[in-house]
Structures are given as structure tokens and as C-alpha cells.
Amino acid sequence: MKIYHYSIVLSFVTLWLNSYIPSQGLYLLGLFLILSFGIIHGANDIVIIPNAHKSLKNKPLIKLIGIYLTVVLCFALFFTFFPSIAIILFILFSAYHFGEQHWHNIIQEGSKIPKFIFEFCYGCLIFGLIFMFHQTEVEKIITDITKVPITLDFLQYLLLGIGIILIALGFYFFKTTTHFKTQLAEQILYLLVLTIIFRVSDLIWAFSIYFVLWHSIPSLNDQIHFIYGEVNKSNILKYLKKAFWYWVISIIGLVVFYLLFKDTRIFEALLFSFLAAITFPHVFVINKMFKQSSS
Numbered sequence: 228m229k230i231y232h233y234s235i236v237l238s239f240v241t242l243w244l245n246s247y248i249p250s251q252g253l254y255l256l257g258l259f260l261i262l263s264f265g266i267i268h269g270a271n272d273i274v275i276i277p278n279a280h281k282s283l284k285n286k287p288l289i290k291l292i293g294i295y296l297t298v299v300l301c302f303a304l305f306f307t308f309f310p311s312i313a314i315i316l317f318i319l320f321s322a323y324h325f326g327e328q329h330w331h332n333i334i335q336e337g338s339k340i341p342k343f344i345f346e347f348c349y350g351c352l353i354f355g356l357i358f359m360f361h362q363t364e365v366e367k368i369i370t371d372i373t374k375v376p377i378t379l380d381f382l383q384y385l386l387l388g389i390g391i392i393l394i395a396l397g398f399y400f401f402k403t404t405t406h407f408k409t410q411l412a413e414q415i416l417y418l419l420v421l422t423i424i425f426r427v428s429d430l431i432w433a434f435s436i437y438f439v440l441w442h443s444i445p446s447l448n449d450q451i452h453f454i455y456g457e458v459n460k461s462n463i464l465k466y467l468k469k470a471f472w473y474w475v476i477s478i479i480g481l482v483v484f485y486l487l488f489k490d491t492r493i494f495e496a497l498l499f500s501f502l503a504a505i506t507f508p509h510v511f512v513i514n515k516m517f518k519q520s521s522s
């Protein structure tokens with residue numbers, strides 16, 4: 228079964244969970260899943276870096292960890308001092324990252340620029356839909372991070388523009404890329420299911436469903452393939468073993484963090500700022516990995 232078939236089946240399970248678990252429960256489960264999968268699917272960046280980047284091939288692990296932590300720290304400082312620019316970049320980078328993960332196996336032929344625009348717009352569509360259905364909450368979190376009051380009233384127009392670009396480029400890929408043609412109906416169905424899920428679920432739960440089922444699990448699959456050459460039980464276990472301690476430390480961190488900040492307005496703002504700091508380097512590492520595996 229293709230990895231996205233698991234995603235679609237599990238997405239229906241989450242729809243069913245919506246009516247069985249109260250919102251607060253789904254909120255906590257969503258946070259736990261975002262952090263767990265966020266950490267697990269980013270934990271092996273340090274293993275991928277030397278394989279994807281020739282100049283880092285023979286560097287000792289401790290040096291790589293040092294470089295990685297320095298980059299994360301720089302982004303965290305950037306987020307602290309220039310939150311408005313940082314959040315815009317964070318959303319734009321993440322949109323490309325989500326789109327690239329989703330489409331890189333489907334659009335393999337043709338020129339780079341239309342592919343880049345298509346992947347970027349697809350990611351923007353995903354974020355745009357989540358943000359549109361949960362506008363007030365998203366405005367509150369962004370305002371808490373940036374301290375600048377914002378409104379997302381422009382989202383409908385933006386989504387319309389993105390939709391037009393995606394349809395136009397969709398026609399182009401339909402004519403030029405065989406795999407795209409055979410995938411199109413399935414992908415439109417996925418998008419419809421996702422739109423319903425985003426509409427009926429709370430913000431954190433909706434985001435966690437996309438992030439875990441549609442981004443992290445396919446990403447884990449690609450990473451295991453890249454590092455070990457094949458996805459099987461023993462390689463999955465090897466990968467998870469490597470990520471395990473990072474995960475334990477992060478979950479302990481999350482629990483402490485939740486207990487300390489749960490009653491403050493800025494809990495979600497702090498959480499997303501942390502996610503952003505670890506996301507920036509991850510986006511570059513995975514982009515390099517895809518380039519390397521397609522060359």
C-alpha cells in the first residue's frame with residue numbers, strides 16, 4: 228500500500244475521533260503528536276546532513292551537532308528579535324516544505340521553476356485553508372508572537388489567487404508529466420477530504436492531522452529510504468532507535484513547558500516559536516536530500 232493510502236485511511240479515523248474525544252483531549256493529543264512527530268522526523272537531520280552535503284561528509288558527529296545547534300540558535304534569536312519577518316518566512320518556508328514533500332515523487336520531470344511554484348502554492352493552499360477556517364485563533368497566536376495586531380481578512384482573495392495558479396500549472400503538468408496525469412483524481416480527492424477535516428476540526432487538531440499523517444509519516448518513509456536504501460521493519464526500528472532519546476527529552480520538555488505556561492496567553496506562541504527554530508534548518512536538510520536522491 229502506498230504511504231498516502233495509510234494517510235487517507237487514518238484521516239477518516241481522525242474524523243471519527245472528533246465525535247468521541249472532547250476538544251480539550253484532542254488539543255492535548257494534537258500537541259503531543261505535533262511535538263512527537265516534529266521531533267522524530269527532524270531528529271535524524273544530523274544523520275542525513277553528511278549524506279546530503281558533500282563538504283560535511285567526514286566531519287565528526289560532535290562538530291555536526293555543534294553546527295546544527297548554532298543554526299537553530301541563530302533562527303531562535305532571529306525569531307526573538309524580528310518576530311514579524313520571522314513568522315512570515317516561517318510560514319512561507321513551511322509551505323514550500325509541505326508542498327515539496329507531497330509532490331516531489333509525482334512531479335519528477337520538467338523544468339524546476341513551475342515545479343517550485345506548484346509545490347509552494349500547494350503548501351500555501353494547505354496553510355491557507357487551515358488559517359481560513361480558524362481565522363480568529365490564528366490571528367491571536369500570530370499577534371501573540373509578533374506583538375503586532377494582524378487581520379487575515381485577505382485570505383479568501385489569496386486562496387483564490389493560489390487556486391488559479393495551481394489550476395493553470397495543473398494543466399501544464401497534466402500535459403507534460405505522465406505520473407501527474409495518473410495521480411490527479413486521487414490528489415483532488417485527498418484535497419477534498421483534507422478541506423472537510425480542516426473545517427470540522429479545531430485548529431491544533433486540524434494542523435496535527437496534516438502535519439503527522441500527510442507530512443511527517445511520508446517524510447519518515449523518504450528519509451528511511453534515503454539513509455538505509457530500503458524501508459523495512461528493521462530499518463524503521465533503526466531509525467526510531469536513533470530518534471528515541473531526542474523524543475524522550477522533548478516530551479519531558481513539553482510537559483514541563485505545558486505545566487509552566489498553560490495558563491498564559493503565550494503558550495501556543497512559545498510552542499510555535501520553538502517549532503519554527505527547529506524547522507528552518509530541517510527545511511534545508513530535506514531539500515538537499517531530495518536533490519541528492521533525484522540526481
Ligand SMILES: CC1=C(/C=C/C(C)=C/C=C/C(C)=C/C=O)C(C)(C)CCC1
Pocket residue numbers: 265317318320321324325365368369430434499502506509
Ligand atoms: C499552524 C499554525 C501556525 C503555523 C505553523 C507552521 C508554519 C508549522 C510548520 C511546521 C513545520 C514545517 C515543521 C517541520 O517539518 C502559526 C502561524 C504559528 C499560527 C498558529 C497555527
